[in-house]
Amino acid sequence: MSVYERHVFVCTRGEWCPAVDGDGLGVHARLKALVKAAGLADRVRINHSGCFSQCGNGPMLVVYPDAVWYAGVSPDDADEIFERHLLGGEPVERLRYQPATMGPHKLPRDESGHVVR
Numbered sequence: 345m346s347v348y349e350r351h352v353f354v355c356t357r358g359e360w361c362p363a364v365d366g367d368g369l370g371v372h373a374r375l376k377a378l379v380k381a382a383g384l385a386d387r388v389r390i391n392h393s394g395c396f397s398q399c400g401n402g403p404m405l406v407v408y409p410d411a412v413w414y415a416g417v418s419p420d421d422a423d424e425i426f427e428r429h430l431l432g433g434e435p436v437e438r439l440r441y442q443p444a445t446m447g448p449h450k451l452p453r454d455e456s457g458h459v460v461r
């Protein structure tokens with residue numbers, strides 16, 4: 345049995361997800377606030393994480409024990425992930441990481457750091 349019912353890792357320590365490709369830090373903060381407000385801190389854990397080595401597809405997070413990866417998540421998306429997945433148990437399919445269709449695990453970048461697709 346797990347210590348937590350769901351354990352979420354948000355890429356906030358990588359080079360790109362936290363603040364370049366989106367607002368990974370904001371995603372982490374929003375999820376943390378939602379869990380706290382719902383009184384679920386003893387059942388759902390939101391953690392910072394280092395790079396997932398899937399750079400360019402972020403901001404990214406992963407939910408365990410479901411092993412569901414999300415890509416391109418915004419702080420507003422965090423509300424939907426919280427409601428539907430963390431509370432309801434149903435992954436948010438529109439945000440799910442699809443490595444087969446989203447390109448290489450590390451997308452190339454131009455000189456200014458923007459992702460080149």
Ligand code: FES
Pocket residue numbers: 355357358359360361362394395396397398399400402404
């Ligand atoms: S910086 Fe987030 S996956 Fe690499």
